[in-house]
Each structure stands twice: as C-alpha cells, then as structure tokens.
Amino acid sequence: MDLLQLRYFQTVARYEHISRAAEELRVAQPSLSRTIARLEAELGSPLFDRQGRRIRLNPYGAIFLRHVDRALSELDDGRRALRDARDTGLGRVSVASETLLTITHLLGSFRAAHPRADVRLFQSTAKEMDRRLRAREVDFCVASQPLTGSGLTAVELAREEVLLAVPRGHWLDGREKVTVPEIADEPFVTTRQGHWQRALLDRLFAAEGLTPRLSCEGDEPGASQDMISAGLGIGLIPAMSRRVGTDVSVPVAWVHMDAPGCHRVLSLVSNRDAYLSEAALKFQEFCTSRPFMTHRLPDPRRGRARRDS
Structure with a gap:
C-alpha cells in the first residue's frame, strides 16, 4: 500500500465515478481501476459495490475512507507546516x-x-x-x-436583517413592510439551491404553505441586485448590500419583510x-476581535428619499 493508492482511493470515493476521478487525477481510467483493484486485493476486502459502470462506496470502503482522510490530512498539514517554517x-x-x-x-x-x-x-x-x-x-x-x-x-x-429589493416603480416601492402571502405571485430573482438566499426564500414560503415563483436562478448572489433593478423580478438581499451604497448605480427600492427569521x-x-x-x-x-459589520439597519424610506433627491 502506498500514498498514491490512498490518494486515488480518496478521489474515487468522493466522486463514486471512475471517469470523473480519473479526469481530476489526470490518469487513464484503466490505470485508475487497476490501482483500486490492487488496493482492494492488499486489504483483502472490496471497497466499492459495482453495477456495470456504476460504483458505490460500500460499508468497508466507508470505514477505510475515514482513516485515509485522517492520514492524508495529517500529511498535508505536515507539508504546510514545513512550508511555513521555510517561509x-x-x-x-x-x-x-x-x-x-x-x-x-x-x-x-x-x-x-x-x-x-x-x-x-x-x-x-x-x-x-x-x-x-x-x-x-x-x-x-x-x-x-x-x-x-x-x-x-x-x-x-454578525447577524443582519434580510430585506426585499424591488425595481423602482414597482407597486411595493415606498412600502415599509410586506408579508410573504402578499408577494406569493411575484417573480423572484434568486440563487440556485445550495446558496443561502435560496434556502431562506424556500423556508419563508414553506412556512406559509407556499412555493416561490422563480424568474431567475444564478450562481453569483452579487448579481441579483442588478437583475432586480432591470425589472426581472424581486429578491431577498442582505442589509449589508444596502449599506454599501450601490443604490446609485443599481437603483432598487427596499422593503422590510414581515416574516419571522428573515435574517442572515x-x-x-x-x-x-x-x-x-x-x-x-x-x-x-x-x-x-472586532465587529464584522455595522449592525444599524437601513431605513427603506430614507434610501428612497436619497434617490429621489
């Protein structure tokens, strides 16, 4: 058993897919398969269940993976410690x-x-x-x-309020707060599943027995405000984004959400x-050792007054 075998096993276990693991490791698929087979032979136990081209980490593989992860992590830490000592x-x-x-x-x-x-x-x-x-x-x-x-x-x-951003001229422009049922039919600009904005949006709507209507799903949360200002929908934006002063170049109106737990x-x-x-x-x-951000929350009416001035 050598370090290369352990690295290969760890990558295959993460993907549970030989071709994807081979692509990341930049080795040929047959060579990777043979390396895993040799490791299993040395251990005297299969580490994966195989069904055609599909592989799944089995209980023996899961046990072995926990130890491999710890061992390789220790080696990686040792490499970093040595590099830092020379740096x-x-x-x-x-x-x-x-x-x-x-x-x-x-x-x-x-x-x-x-x-x-x-x-x-x-x-x-x-x-x-x-x-x-x-x-x-x-x-x-x-x-x-x-x-x-x-x-x-x-x-x-930090803990901050999450606000509802709407395009200028929207029927909510000028409102102080709004409930989830009031915006149930509005198209939302949000992120894909896995990002916190999407998780919060889904949670707020689920609490009311509703499902949000989506007009745009993206991978860059920072782009949401631009799309909202362009009229593609409304969206949940953290108060920090309102405070950084982007409303001059990306004009939107801000509304408080009358919903429990609407914060980040x-x-x-x-x-x-x-x-x-x-x-x-x-x-x-x-x-x-210092405040991450200013906790003072914006007043949507003040922001609107500045834009109108």
Missing part, C-alpha cells in the same frame, strides 16, 4: 465564502494590516465549503448557512483539528 512571510490563509461581496472589505483590511500574509479566496456553496474544510483545502469558511458536521467549529461574526447569520467556520499557519491564526483573531 519568510506569515504563511498562507485560505478562505471560502458563498459570495465575494461579503468578505471583500474584511480581506482588504486584513491584507492592509498584514501585508506579508498570502491570502487565497474561493467562492463555494455550503456543500462545497463543507467538503473543502474536511479536505483541508481551506482554513476558514465565512458561511451564511450552518456547517454543523463533526469536527467543525463555528463562531458567529454569518459565521467563521473552521476544522477543529486542522493545522493553522501564523497567517491563519492572525486572520482568525482579526475576524473575531
């Missing part, structure tokens, strides 16, 4: 977030305070963030949804057992 800077900190707008200012402030830190940023869905943390591809996730798996730890950074909680999530470079430790301290 004349602070080392690297890798961060994942569902939307880049959420942490742009934070990362800019951190880089200004620690210019020697090597900062890497990834945009990911909640599912992908969970995988990246477990694979130790990132040190932290700034998550808008709970990542509650074993071994993960979360610190709440931002958390800094990390893998409890993962190695953290000096840069990562400083980033953790930087995030948790």
